[in-house]
Amino acid sequence: SKTWVDKGFKNTVVEHGAALGIDVEVVPRKTGTRGFHVIKRRWVIERSLGWLMLHRRLARDYETLPASSEAMIHIAMIDNTAKRITGETTPTWRDPR
Numbered sequence: 001s002k003t004w005v006d007k008g009f010k011n012t013v014v015e016h017g018a019a020l021g022i023d024v025e026v027v028p029r030k031t032g033t034r035g036f037h038v039i040k041r042r043w044v045i046e047r048s049l050g051w052l053m054l055h056r057r058l059a060r061d062y063e064t065l066p067a068s069s070e071a072m073i074h075i076a077m078i079d080n081t082a083k084r085i086t087g088e089t090t091p092t093w094r095d096p097r
Helices: 011-020 042-053 066-086
Strands: 002-006 023-027
Touching (some): 042 066
C-alpha cells in the first residue's frame, strides 16, 4: 500500500505508516509558484472527496459508527462508478432544468 500526504504532515505520519506497512510519501509544493496549482497525486484525493460530497448523507458526519460511515462511502463510490459506466445521471438540484 502507498499513500501521499502534503508537507503539513510530519515524520510521525511516515513512522506510523511504516509500522502499518504503508509507504507514505510526502508531496512538497512547488516553491516558485504562487496561488493554486496541481500537485502530483494530490488532485486525485481532492477529486474523490468532491465526488463523495455530492452525496447528501456524506456532506455531514451523521454516522455514529466508523463501519456505517465506511459503508456509506462504498455505496457512494459504487453509485459514481455505475453512473460513469452507464452514462446515465439522475436529476439533482444542480441541474438547470
